[in-house]
Amino acid sequence: MKIIAIETIHLARGVTVHAGPIQWLWVRIHTDEGLTGLGETYPDPVTEKAVVLQRLAPVLLGRDASQIDRLWADMFEAIAYSGWAGAELRAISAIDIALWDLAGKAANKPIYQLLGGASRQSIRTYNTCYDNYSFLTHPVELARSLYESGIRAMKIWPFDPIAKVTRGQYITADQMRQGSEPLRLIKAEFGDSMEVAMEFHGYWNLTCAQQIARALEPLQPLWLEEMLPQDNLAAYRELGQSTRLPLCLSERLMTRWQFRELLENRAARFIMPDICWTGGISEAKKIATAAEMYYLPVCPHNCGGPILHYALAHLAANIPNLYILESVRKHYLEEYIGIVPDTLGAVNGEIPLPPGPGLGVELSPGVFARKDLCVDRME
Ligand SMILES: [Mg+2]
Structure with a gap:
């Protein structure tokens, strides 16, 4: 199950919590078997997606999506000199969730x-x-x-x-x-x-x-x-x-x-x-x-x-x-x-308990019809 593309998805209009406006960033990983995995992080999609697309996509593209621990370690190494917290780690977090979603879908089981x-x-x-x-x-x-x-x-x-x-x-x-x-x-x-x-x-x-x-x-x-x-x-x-x-x-x-x-x-x-x-x-x-x-x-x-x-x-x-x-x-x-x-x-x-397979959830079609949708992709 080879990774062939990585997409970032977010909405320009966020939601407001006590600390101010936040936005969610979604990461979607595409594979050569047609399965996709979905992950998420927050609160700053613009910095997080830069890490996903510019720093981590080169680590992931062409690799076997089922090797979650190996990919995590390689992503962590790729950000080691720019700080291992902040947007770098938030980007890894979103990708890791997407890899688990893929693993669950491939096995036809919920992640748990x-x-x-x-x-x-x-x-x-x-x-x-x-x-x-x-x-x-x-x-x-x-x-x-x-x-x-x-x-x-x-x-x-x-x-x-x-x-x-x-x-x-x-x-x-x-x-x-x-x-x-x-x-x-x-x-x-x-x-x-x-x-x-x-x-x-x-x-x-x-x-x-x-x-x-x-x-x-x-x-x-x-x-x-x-x-x-x-x-x-x-x-x-x-x-x-x-x-x-x-x-x-x-x-x-x-x-x-x-x-x-x-x-x-x-x-x-x-x-x-x-x-x-x-x-x-x-x-x-x-x-x-x-x-x-x-x-x-x-x-x-x-x-x-x-x-x-x-x-x-x-x-x-x-x-x-x-x-x-x-x-x-x-x-x-x-x-x-x-x-x-x-x-x-x-x-x-x-x-x-959430359903499966994988996370058991996808973004609603309505998200993709929104005028404030921002999608970027590396392949
Ligand atoms: Mg707290």
Whole structure:
């Protein structure tokens, strides 16, 4: 199964999340047997597609698409002198997902079967609340709407507006109360029947992170996610040792080697790779297995496009040490509509096992009719 062409596909108009507009890049690999494989990365298609077409296509064209590990290593070597993170690794991630899609289609099986089979019948999910910051204004109503749809865990980031004001360098007693209030209100209403993960997007210094963690301890959030920037994992170890609450890290760590440092620093209790950034399905499977050696659960990051969502459903179906899979109701109920035929939404708090073969999804024909479509190709 020889690779004969590589295409990049994206839309000029992106979607807007809390951090600003993002766009998804899709990569489609064509083979001489007529099969195609689909992958995805984000948030910056223009830089990512340059890497796909100019740096990685020469590595891939004419090669056997079934040799996923060999191709991954050769792509990684090809970018070694220009940095092994950023757009280079995001491009590898998208291609790796497309190679797994091809492998599944060639075997006529869902990807999770090739990874070692299903470890569960459906996938427990929590909702990340990209609903116009309604967790700040109507946290109990938001939690109730999730609860009524069968979802029993949610993620919010009420300290972010405060970090914007103080640049994460100090926090007053009033601000501490204000940041804690949504969690306090949800817990007062739902108690243990709604878990709440707290996200911090790396905005805080160590001192403030310790103060916030101590203030939140009585409210028992599910985890504290990315309180600090990701570059000093010894600082994270110090944070982890100073609080009873578990830390969750991090979509911003790249490849098995950065996760090795995280694991060896005993810095986190929840391991959160993003497969569109950290090196694809191949790398995430290795990271999950490494976490298993430390008896740590995995809760993959899932805030990208619909192909990431499907690829993650395959990984999450397979890995024995899954804790819970992130998903975004706004994505599968709104933003993925028209991009894929079935958005694989949560049913009663669970994501169904994805169909096959391969990923079990293609871009909808409507995507290819859009006026803002950008397609580039190397063969
Ligand atoms: Mg996060």
